[in-house]
Amino acid sequence: MSSLLPLFIAVPLGAAFFIPLVSLALKRVPDLLANAVMLALAALACLAIGQTGEYVPGGWGAHLGAALRLDGLTVLMLIIINTIGLAMAIFSVQYMTRYTSKLRYYSIFLCMVAGLNGIALTGDLFSLYIFMEIVAISSYALVAFGCEHDELEAAFKYAVLGTVASAFILIGIALLYAMLGTLNMVEAAARIAAGGINRPLTMALGLFICGFGLKAALVPFHAWLPDAHPSAPAPVSAILSGVVIKTAGIYVLARLVFNVFSIQLVPDMLLILRTLGLVSMVAGGILSLGQWDMKRLLAYSSISQIGYIVVGLGLGTPLGLVGALFHMLNHSVFKSLLFLNAGAVEYATGSRDLKSLGGLWRNMPFTANISLVGSMSISGIPPFNGFWSKLIIVLACLESGHPWLALAAVAMSLATLAALLKMQKHAFYNDHKPASALAAEVPFLMRAAMILLAVLCVLIALLVLAGFRNPYLIGPAADALRAWGGAG
Amino acid sequence: MEYALCMVLIAVGLYGAVVKKNVVKIVISLVIIEFGINALLVLIGYRAAGCAPVLNPGMTVATFTAGAVDPLPQAMVMTAIVINLGLLILMVALCIRLYERFGTFDITEMRRLKG
Numbered sequence: 001m002s003s004l005l006p007l008f009i010a011v012p013l014g015a016a017f018f019i020p021l022v023s024l025a026l027k028r029v030p031d032l033l034a035n036a037v038m039l040a041l042a043a044l045a046c047l048a049i050g051q052t053g054e055y056v057p058g059g060w061g062a063h064l065g066a067a068l069r070l071d072g073l074t075v076l077m078l079i080i081i082n083t084i085g086l087a088m089a090i091f092s093v094q095y096m097t098r099y100t101s102k103l104r105y106y107s108i109f110l111c112m113v114a115g116l117n118g119i120a121l122t123g124d125l126f127s128l129y130i131f132m133e134i135v136a137i138s139s140y141a142l143v144a145f146g147c148e149h150d151e152l153e154a155a156f157k158y159a160v161l162g163t164v165a166s167a168f169i170l171i172g173i174a175l176l177y178a179m180l181g182t183l184n185m186v187e188a189a190a191r192i193a194a195g196g197i198n199r200p201l202t203m204a205l206g207l208f209i210c211g212f213g214l215k216a217a218l219v220p221f222h223a224w225l226p227d228a229h230p231s232a233p234a235p236v237s238a239i240l241s242g243v244v245i246k247t248a249g250i251y252v253l254a255r256l257v258f259n260v261f262s263i264q265l266v267p268d269m270l271l272i273l274r275t276l277g278l279v280s281m282v283a284g285g286i287l288s289l290g291q292w293d294m295k296r297l298l299a300y301s302s303i304s305q306i307g308y309i310v311v312g313l314g315l316g317t318p319l320g321l322v323g324a325l326f327h328m329l330n331h332s333v334f335k336s337l338l339f340l341n342a343g344a345v346e347y348a349t350g351s352r353d354l355k356s357l358g359g360l361w362r363n364m365p366f367t368a369n370i371s372l373v374g375s376m377s378i379s380g381i382p383p384f385n386g387f388w389s390k391l392i393i394v395l396a397c398l399e400s401g402h403p404w405l406a407l408a409a410v411a412m413s414l415a416t417l418a419a420l421l422k423m424q425k426h427a428f429y430n431d432h433k434p435a436s437a438l439a440a441e442v443p444f445l446m447r448a449a450m451i452l453l454a455v456l457c458v459l460i461a462l463l464v465l466a467g468f469r470n471p472y473l474i475g476p477a478a479d480a481l482r483a484w485g486g487a488g
Numbered sequence: 489m490e491y492a493l494c495m496v497l498i499a500v501g502l503y504g505a506v507v508k509k510n511v512v513k514i515v516i517s518l519v520i521i522e523f524g525i526n527a528l529l530v531l532i533g534y535r536a537a538g539c540a541p542v543l544n545p546g547m548t549v550a551t552f553t554a555g556a557v558d559p560l561p562q563a564m565v566m567t568a569i570v571i572n573l574g575l576l577i578l579m580v581a582l583c584i585r586l587y588e589r590f591g592t593f594d595i596t597e598m599r600r601l602k603g
Contacts, residue, residue, distance in 0.1 A: 126564050133571045137578055144582060152586050153598045159579055160505060160514055167521045170568065171498070174525065177561070178532045 002053030005068045007044060008078065008117040011037055016110035023103045031093045034106040038086040041113070045078040049473065054123070063184050069123035071483070072476030076325060077120035077251055079473070080332045083456070084242050085113050088235040091340055091449035094442075095234060095347060099145060105233075108145075112138040112239070116247045125173045125183045128252065132169070132215075135248050136162045142236045143228050154224075154231035161224045165214035172207035175200050189260045197265050205266065208256050209276075216249020218310060219280040222303050226287075229302070230295035230352075234343020237295055241302045242336035246328050250306065254313055254324075258481045263316055273314030278408060281307025285415035289422070294342045294352040297423055298335065301378065301416055305331045308409060312393045317400045319469065321478040323392035326471065330385040330460060334377040337453040338420075341371040344446055345427060348439040354426035361428045363439040366447055368428040373454045375424055379417035385460040392468055490531055497524030510593045511586060515579045522572045526565045533561030 015037045023030045048070060055068040092109070096102050115134030122128050140162065144155035177183055179200050180191045192201065214221035225245070229237045257269055284303030291297035309331070312324025344367045345360065346352045361368040377384035380391075390413055397406035441447075463471045501524060504517025534557055541559035543552050583593070590598050 126567070130567060130571065133575070137571075137574055140578055140582075144585070147585060149589050149598075152582060152589055156511065156579075156582050156586060156595075156598075159575075159582065160518065163518045163575060163579075164502070164505060164521070167498070167518075167525055170525050171528065174529050174532055174561075183560070 001048055001051045001070065002055045004044065004047075005053065005055040005070060005121060006057070008041065008082075008121060009114050011041060012110040012114040012117070016107045016114065019107050019110070020103050030103045030106045034110060035086075035089045035093070037110065038082065038089040038113070041082040041117070042079075042086045045075070045082040048075050048078060050476070051075070063182065063187055066122065066124040066127040067184065068121040069186075070121065072478075072480035073251070073255070073325070074120050074480075076329065076473060076477040077247055078117065080329055081113065081116045081120060081243050081247060084239060084332055084336050084453075085116075087336065087340075087449045087452050088239050090452070091238075091343070091446050092235045093445045095343060095446055098347070099233060105142075105145065108138045108141050109236070109239075112142065112244075116243060119247050119252065123185050125176060125185060125188070129166070129170055129173055132248055132252075133166060135244060136166060136215075139236075139240060139244055143232045143240075145233055145236065146231070150227075151231045154227040158224045158228040161214060161221075165211045165221075167211075168207045168214075169211035172204040172211065175204040175207070179204075185255070185260050189262065192261060192265065197261070201261070202266070205257075205261055205269070208253065209272065212249050212253040212256075213276060216245050216253065216306055216310075217280075217303055218249075218276045218306065219283045219303065220276075222280070222284070225303060226296055226299045229299040229339075230293060234295075234339055234346065237299075237343070238336040238339035241299065241339060242332040245302070245306060246309075246332060250309055250313075250328060254481060257313075259483075270314050270316045273310055274402075274405065275314075277307045277310030277312075277314050278405060279307070280304065281311060281412050282408060285412040285419070288419040289415060291419075292354045294345065294354055294357075294423060294427060295339065297354075297419055298338050298342060301419055302331075302335055304412055304416060305335065305378070307412075308390065308393055311405060311409065312396060315396050315400050315402070315405075317396055318478060318482070319392065319399055320396035321481055322469065322471065322474055323389055323396050325477045325481075326392060326463070326474045327386075327389035329474065330377070330389045330457075333453055333456045333460060334374045334384075334386060337374040337450060337457065338371065338378065340446070340450050340453065341367055341374060344442045344450070347442055347446070354423065357427045358430040359428075360439060364428075364441050366441055367450070370447075370450045370454050371428065372424065373457055375420040377457045379420055380413045383461065384457050385463075386457075388461055388464045395468070491528070494524050494528040494531060497521075497527065500524075509595050511583045511595055512580075512593055514595070515576070515583060518579070519572065519576060522568070526568055529561045529565050529568070533558030 015033055019030050019033055053070045056065045058065045096105055112135055115131045118131030122131060140155050140159040143158055144151050180188050182188050217225040229241050232240060263269060281304050284300050284307055288297050288300035291300060309324045309327050312320045342352055348364060351357060377386040380387045394406045394409050463473060466472045498521050501517045501521030505514050508514050538557035539555050541556040587593060
């Protein structure tokens with residue numbers, strides 16, 4: 001498996017380069033090539049389950065070459081990125097015909113997937129910065145893809161804040177290099193464990209929290225997200241909300257806080273994470289209730305769910321980590337599904353304003369039912385996956401002696417339910433409003449992508465059959481967070 | 489002292505990005521931040537009276553490590569400059585599109601979205 005690791009980055013980058021070239025002659029090639037690439041990557045990610053390995057390019061050894069590492073957490077991230085990416089590629093085939101330049105879209109999209117895979121795989125701090133910038137630049141371009149007033153304004157806001165975040169992260173990396181003399185994460189962890197924490201390292205950690213907090217849209221840093229995510233085309237909103245804020249924000253933050261700086265050396269970190277998580281959870285949940293734009297409601301609810309994940313991480317207990325990572329997997333699936341539903345409604349009616357929509361269940365029964373699956377998952381209704389991860393997080397809060405956090409998590413789960421019910425009622429069921437007569441069910445491939453994600457919502461719930469403490473796929477990922485560095 | 493100057497440069501860029509209303513000036517401020525960081529990176533690899541990190545013929549590895557400055561930050565700065573160039577091009581293109589749509593560079597007049 002180790003020798004296959006570069007393929008996760010090389011294949012989408014290569015395809016991104018070839019799509020504009022070959023599609024000059026053949027019109028159907030971009031669709032086919034992008035879907036084939038995503039299918040291959042998803043299969044490769046499934047092959048990587050349960051494996052570990054390291055790939056060191058060049059002949060310089062792991063401490064100098066920019067190594068790619070594979071462990072339990074990386075496998076989880078690769079599966080999230082490539083599965084959701086596959087669903088988005090399928091959805092895009094018909095949805096993106098509304099926009100002018102499909103081949104440019106696929107090209108930027110595949111660049112973004114390459115960057116995301118790179119973030120998950122790399123074991124080197126500076127490569128991490130490079131991959132993060134690849135993701136950031138492609139996502140600014142994708143948010144601006146419609147080139148209308150809202151898109152451009154949102155993309156500019158996103159680009160300014162994202163650049164400042166990247167600058168903070170680069171200063172943090174520079175400080176880390178100045179103090180430790182290495183960019184390799186495993187070596188940096190060993191040197192921090194040997195030498196302890198000093199002031200510049202604490203400052204680097206603070207810069208990382210600001211930078212990655214902004215990338216993950218935790219609440220004091222969240223202002224760009226409710227503008228940027230709704231403005232993008234639906235599949236891009238879905239991958240931004242479902243994958244990018246987790247990979248470029250939460251995953252890297254967890255990797256740095258738990259693995260590179262071990263949590264025993266900076267115990268206050270957990271308190272900071274819990275506070276940020278709690279504030280995001282509550283503020284996002286309350287703000288989502290007041291929204292009338294379908295995608296903006298979902299974007300605020302993303303902030304709330306990110307709060308759950310960070311609270312789980314901030315508990316620092318094994319059960320908390322399992323809950324956080326499980327919720328990360330679940331949220332990527334159901335939030336992508338809900339954004340695709342919003343995209344389908346927009347595709348059929350041309351509007352996503354909840355005040356003007358209504359009664360769509362007659363015209364679009366399929367989308368209405370699938371949307372119900374997504375809404376029940378995110379609100380934590382028992383048979384679906386969202387229930388189990390929220391239950392684990394609440395149990396972990398109680399177990400580690402934070403009853404108020406548990407109470408807040410339950411209350412915000414109710415707020416999520418209320419917000420999503422509002423969306424269901426005003427978009428699909430409100431019979432008092434006349435249904436748009438022109439609206440018709442969306443084409444087959446868009447429905448196929450939604451079915452794929454809805455089935456995953458049900459199947460992922462089965463992962464808990466292996467037990468709360470160590471579910472299949474999630475347990476190894478949580479172990480990886482506590483495995484190396486000072487914690488060792 | 490030099491480190492403080494880098495931080496001043498970064499702070500000037502941050503100030504500009506927060507305070508300025510013209511989108512082009514905001515982009516310039518962001519570029520100033522990046523330049524400050526690049527200077528900081530080069531400074532981290534600097535050693536007083538060091539030579540260029542090139543292994544000349546006839547030079548042993550021991551004299552190289554004793555005399556040369558750290559080459560790794562320089563490689564990082566090269567990469568960072570290329571990344572920033574890509575970002576700069578994208579942001580300037582965004583500014584042009586914004587001007588086409590809104591007819592102004594003033595960010596306070598582009599307020600269709602509420603954060």
